[in-house]
Amino acid sequence: MKYFRITAFFILLASGKLFAQQTISRDPAISTLVNEVSASNLESVIKKLVSFQTRHTLSDTLSKTTGIGAARTWIKSEFEKYGVAGGNRLQVSYDTFTQPADGRRITAPVVLKNVVAILPGTDPNDKRMLMVSGHYDSRVTDVMNIKDFAPGANDDASGVAAVMEMCRIMSKQKFNCTLVFVAMVGEEQGLYGATNLAKRAKEEGWNVHLLMNNDIVGNSYGMETDIKDNKSVRVFSEGVSPLETPAQVAARQSAGTDNDGKARQAARYIKEVAERYVDQLEVKLIYRRDRFLRGGDHTPFSQQGFAAVRITEMNEDFNRQHQDVRTENGFKFGDLPEYVDYNYLQKVTRMNLSVMSNLALSAQEPENVVVLTAGLTNKTALKWDAPKGKTPAGYYVLMRETTSPFWEKKFFVKENAATLAYSKDNYYFGVQSVDENGHESLVIIPRAGR
Numbered sequence: 001m002k003y004f005r006i007t008a009f010f011i012l013l014a015s016g017k018l019f020a021q022q023t024i025s026r027d028p029a030i031s032t033l034v035n036e037v038s039a040s041n042l043e044s045v046i047k048k049l050v051s052f053q054t055r056h057t058l059s060d061t062l063s064k065t066t067g068i069g070a071a072r073t074w075i076k077s078e079f080e081k082y083g084v085a086g087g088n089r090l091q092v093s094y095d096t097f098t099q100p101a102d103g104r105r106i107t108a109p110v111v112l113k114n115v116v117a118i119l120p121g122t123d124p125n126d127k128r129m130l131m132v133s134g135h136y137d138s139r140v141t142d143v144m145n146i147k148d149f150a151p152g153a154n155d156d157a158s159g160v161a162a163v164m165e166m167c168r169i170m171s172k173q174k175f176n177c178t179l180v181f182v183a184m185v186g187e188e189q190g191l192y193g194a195t196n197l198a199k200r201a202k203e204e205g206w207n208v209h210l211l212m213n214n215d216i217v218g219n220s221y222g223m224e225t226d227i228k229d230n231k232s233v234r235v236f237s238e239g240v241s242p243l244e245t246p247a248q249v250a251a252r253q254s255a256g257t258d259n260d261g262k263a264r265q266a267a268r269y270i271k272e273v274a275e276r277y278v279d280q281l282e283v284k285l286i287y288r289r290d291r292f293l294r295g296g297d298h299t300p301f302s303q304q305g306f307a308a309v310r311i312t313e314m315n316e317d318f319n320r321q322h323q324d325v326r327t328e329n330g331f332k333f334g335d336l337p338e339y340v341d342y343n344y345l346q347k348v349t350r351m352n353l354s355v356m357s358n359l360a361l362s363a364q365e366p367e368n369v370v371v372l373t374a375g376l377t378n379k380t381a382l383k384w385d386a387p388k389g390k391t392p393a394g395y396y397v398l399m400r401e402t403t404s405p406f407w408e409k410k411f412f413v414k415e416n417a418a419t420l421a422y423s424k425d426n427y428y429f430g431v432q433s434v435d436e437n438g439h440e441s442l443v444i445i446p447r448a449g450r
Contacts, residue, residue, distance in 0.1 A: 024410070024438060025438060026276060026277055027358070027361075027437050027439065029437075030354055030358060030361075033169055033170065033354075033357055034278065034353055034354050037165055037166075037169065037353060038165065038346070039343050041165055042162070042218075043337070045078075045160070046153050046158060046161050046218070046340060047337050048074065049074075049152070049160065050152070050337050052066055052068075052070050052074075053149055054067060054146065054147065054148065055067070055138040055150065056150055056188075057137045057186045057188065057189045057192075058106070058107070058110060058144075058146045059147075061111075068136075068185070072113050072115050072185070075136060075164070075183050078164060079167060079181070080092050082117070082164075082167050083117070083171060085168075085171070086119075086172040089119060090171045091119075091120070092115075092116070093118075095113065095114035095115075095116050095193075095196065095197050095200065096111065097111070097113075098111050099186065102190065104190070105189040105190055106189055112193060112196075114182055114183065114184050114185050114196070114197055115136070115185075116180065117167050117171070117181040117182075118178060118180050119170065119171050119178065119179040120178050121175055121176050121177040121360070122175065123177065123389050123390055126176045126389040126390065127177070127207045128178065128209045128360075129177065129178045129179075129180055129206050129207055129208050130177060130209055130210050130359055130360055131179075131181075131211040131301075132166060132181055132182070132213075132214065132356060133159070133163060133182040133183070133212070133213050133214065134160040134161075134162060134182075134183060134184065134213070134215060134217075135156045135159065135183070135187035135188070136157070137184075137187055137193075138150040138151065138152025138335070139152070139188040140322065141322060141323055141324045143188060149325050151325065151335050151336050151337065153335050153336055154216055154217075154218045154321070155216045155321050155322070155335055156187070156214070156216060158214070158217045158219075159213075159214035159216070159217055160183045161345065162345065162348060162349040163182065165349050166181060166349060166353050169353065170353065170356070175360035175361060176360060176361060176362070176363075176389070176390055177209075179356065182197065187215070187296070191295060191296070191300055194213075194297035194300045195300040197300075198300040198301045199300075199304065201304065202304040208301065208306040208308075210266050210307050210309075211298055212311055212355070213296055213301075213309065213310050213311065214348070215296045215311070216312050217345060218313065218341060219313050219316065219317050219339065219340065220315075220344040221339075221341070222315030222317070228341075229315060230341055230343065230347070231280050232281075232282050232284055232314040233282075233284065233311060233313060233314060233347075233348055233351065234284045234313070235270050235271065235285055235310070236267075236288055236312065237263040237264045237266065237267035237288075237309045237310075238264065238288070239263075239287060240261050241262065241302075242303055243304075251447065251448070255448065256402070257428070259287070260430075260445045262306075262307035262442075264287075265430070265442060265443045265445070266309055266442060267285050267309050268405075268406045268407060269359070269440075270311075270351070271406060272406070272407070273355045273358045273359075273440075274351040274354055274355055277351075277358075278347055278350045278351050280347070281350075281351060283351070285405050285406065287405075289310075291312070296310045307442075317339070319331070319333050320335045321335060322335075358439050358440065359440075359441070359442065361437070362390075362434070362440055363387055363389065363390040363391065363392035363433040363434070363435050364387035364389050364390070364441055365432065365441045365442055366395060366431050366433055366441075367385040367386070369382065369431045369445070370382065370383055370384065370448070371424055371447070371448055371449070372450060373450060378425075379419055379420060379421055379423070380419070381417070381420075382429060382431060382446055383416060383417040384446075386416060387433055393414075393435050393436040394433075394434055395413055395414075395416075395418075395431055395432065395433055395434060396410045396440060397410070397413060397420065397429060397430075397431055398411075398431070399422060399428070399429055399430075400427065400428050401426075401428075402426070402427065407430070407443070430443035430445050430446070431444050431446065432444065
């Protein structure tokens with residue numbers, strides 16, 4: 001379902017006033033950024049990362065041409081170049097930590113480094129942080145093989161390339177809130193880089209509103225089906241936060257909002273905005289934290305209470321994933337650059353960029369959103385407080401059937417309250433801020449109140 005050029009509905013308020021009209025359309029400024037995403041740049045980044053021969057987490061850190069050390073040095077230097085081109089506002093650093101031996105995939109304590117580029121927001125009252133990530137380590141069949149050629153072109157040089165291309169483009173712009181671009185380390189050994197950064201974010205009080213983790217995003221070929229699908233991408237999200245308190249559990253069970261956790265709401269937002277800006281792309285909402293019995297770098301952020309999702313191609317080719325590079329019976333195995341679909345990766349990168357831009361330009365979410373329950377009625381009355389920071393032009397009240405995976409109607413209102421002629425028993429509702437250019441905040445699900 002495309003959301004491009006949807007016109008919000010009119011509905012009569014209890015006071016007799018009509019909702020004002022608001023038309024949802026592409027922001028030309030965001031479209032310009034989206035169009036800057038280059039398939040050839042993405043290909044160049046992937047081939048450069050592959051040229052380091054192996055990026056295994058435990059590989060060489062001293063060589064300037066081979067191993068994990070050379071790879072992270074190059075990524076950092078590229079981020080720094082983007083920073084210079086963008087007026088030296090980009091803050092580039094290593095997130096360095098010592099990972100203890102785990103008796104499994106880390107044989108001895110080792111110093112690991114995520115590569116982080118932070119673009120500060122322009123609104124001092126907007127403390128939101130939006131993050132996008134991919135992991136730069138690679139592996140072959142034996143996860144402890146630190147010597148052999150481990151190209152990791154799709155898993156996950158594709159995700160890192162998307163992050164770097166976004167940083168190249170977006171670091172020249174100004175956004176209300178802070179953007180964080182991350183190349184994670186240690187994913188294949190146990191999500192160690194993401195675990196460290198997520199703990200740091202929690203301890204330092206980062207207001208992470210969304211992490212989009214891009215892992216395996218460059219292949220459009222389905223292994224068993226022999227079908228090329230360059231129009232679909234999956235977004236994995238969990239419906240319930242792992243950090244719910246007993247009171248929150250009780251409230252969720254009472255309201256039936258099992259599919260309305262922060263990550264699930266973020267996934268709906270990603271679908272709506274991405275399909276607005278990226279042609280020939282359908283975002284598939286997958287109601288799982290990750291693929292069946294598998295994991296990724298978004299999970300540690302989810303475990304710290306942040307909204308985090310995984311973005312992955314529609315059909316993985318396991319002959320190209322975690323494989324020794326070899327030829328058997330005339331078939332070449334291995335995660336090599338020639339098996340990446342760079343035009344598809346361009347779409348996925350544009351998807352990430354459009355979502356991050358739209359959200360970073362928006363006002364913050366409305367606060368204290370309440371569905372009023374003082375009396376029995378077949379209408380739904382909501383109220384909320386204005387957000388901090390940038391003043392929104394108004395708000396969208398969103399509505400969907402209880403069985404619908406995404407929002408179906410959006411009503412625009414300028415007031416901080418609305419009464420709809422739809423029963424709260426029969427629908428789910430949400431509220432988001434919207435500015436004068438149509439940039440929407442994330443959606444807030446109302447709590448019961450009086």
